[in-house]
Amino acid sequence: KSLAIVGCPFSGGQPRAGVDQGPIHLIHAGLPKQLEELGWKVHFDGHHQFEDVSAAIGPDSPIGKLKNPRRVSKVCEEVAKVVGEHAKNGQLPVTLGGDHSLAMGTISGTFEKYPDACVVWVDAHADINTTDTTDSGNIHGMPVSFLLGLGEKVEEFKWVKPVLKPSRLVYIGLRDVDAGEKRILKENNIKAFSMHEVDKYGIGKVVEMALDHVNPNRDRPIHLSFDVDALDPTVAPSTGTPVRGGLTFREGHYICEAIYETGCLVALDIMEVNPSLRDAESVRQTVAVGCSLARSALGETLL
Numbered sequence: 001k002s003l004a005i006v007g008c009p010f011s012g013g014q015p016r017a018g019v020d021q022g023p024i025h026l027i028h029a030g031l032p033k034q035l036e037e038l039g040w041k042v043h044f045d046g047h048h049q050f051e052d053v054s055a056a057i058g059p060d061s062p063i064g065k066l067k068n069p070r071r072v073s074k075v076c077e078e079v080a081k082v083v084g085e086h087a088k089n090g091q092l093p094v095t096l097g098g099d100h101s102l103a104m105g106t107i108s109g110t111f112e113k114y115p116d117a118c119v120v121w122v123d124a125h126a127d128i129n130t131t132d133t134t135d136s137g138n139i140h141g142m143p144v145s146f147l148l149g150l151g152e153k154v155e156e157f158k159w160v161k162p163v164l165k166p167s168r169l170v171y172i173g174l175r176d177v178d179a180g181e182k183r184i185l186k187e188n189n190i191k192a193f194s195m196h197e198v199d200k201y202g203i204g205k206v207v208e209m210a211l212d213h214v215n216p217n218r219d220r221p222i223h224l225s226f227d228v229d230a231l232d233p234t235v236a237p238s239t240g241t242p243v244r245g246g247l248t249f250r251e252g253h254y255i256c257e258a259i260y261e262t263g264c265l266v267a268l269d270i271m272e273v274n275p276s277l278r279d280a281e282s283v284r285q286t287v288a289v290g291c292s293l294a295r296s297a298l299g300e301t302l303l
């Protein structure tokens with residue numbers, strides 16, 4: 001079994017400097033070796049290519065409210081190619097962010113090889129704003145709407161195909177969803193297990209219900225897109241948009257372990273680790289959690 005680490009040093013989907021350094025911190029913490037020790041053949045071709053693309057863009061004035069639209073679009077298009085290539089080569093792409101706008105690229109890449117895939121989106125946020133509903137104009141709050149083909153088309157993003165169907169998407173960990181996003185979730189009947197459901201049913205039942213919804217026979221490829229801000233800020237403090245009342249360390253890891261157990265995982269994103277936020281110990285802790293979540297999603301067990 002082989003995987004490819006795709007480091008994406010990219011921060012253009014949001015305003016806080018430093019999230020582009022997430023990949024190098026996860027790699028320097030030893031993630032490639034840790035995954036080899038789990039028995040994976042690890043392909044790791046560095047992450048320079050995205051910086052080149054990004055630097056080549058030049059001035060990137062907003063389009064409507066959208067910030068850095070050309071950089072985000074170009075980088076995500078490049079990520080889609082790289083992830084799709086690895087998937088076609090039979091290597092499970094492990095994408096390290098970088099902000100969550102990158103999931104436009106990773107999920108597009110996954111669906112090239114696995115058109116019948118489903119997406120488990122673990123996050124405090126729904127990341128489903130359209131050009132009409134976004135307040136911030138930060139594109140890391142929008143990738144899911146582009147992947148679903150919702151809202152007005154944006155010429156700059158015409159390469160993003162509406163590969164994702166609402167019935168193939170499920171959320172776990174939501175607790176900071178904008179009013180417009182709540183409307184979109186309802187209108188599209190998108191299944192979401194917020195922290196209220198996690199409290200009510202427990203994480204074991206929530207993951208079972210989530211998978212029953214998008215993958216009833218456990219035979220569909222799963223793309224797990226994990227935003228570390230799904231975890232409580234005491235667990236993963238160094239992230240750009242922390243929200244209290246999040247998943248415990250174990251709840252986060254249980255999701256990854258349970259998805260690995262299905263045998264259906266075909267792609268993993270570990271997003272929004274920002275090593276320039278908070279103190280050194282918080283950074284170390286957040287990076288360590290990012291590595292640990294990846295290991296759990298890729299077969300590390302407690303016994």
Ligand SMILES: N[C@@]1(C(=O)O)CN(C[C@@H]2CCCCN2)C[C@@H]1CCC[B-](O)(O)O
Nearest residue numbers: 100125127129136138140141178227241
């Ligand atoms: N919906 C958001 C957007 O900017 O669109 C607004 N929100 C911050 C906002 C602060 C004030 C109270 C309401 N929430 C962040 C979120 C995007 C998170 C992107 B992710 O990738 O980190 O999940």
Ligand SMILES: [Mn+2]
Nearest residue numbers: 004043045086
């Ligand atoms: Mn490669």
Ligand SMILES: [Mn+2]
Nearest residue numbers: 100123127227
């Ligand atoms: Mn996110």
Ligand SMILES: [Mn+2]
Nearest residue numbers: 124125227229
């Ligand atoms: Mn988030």
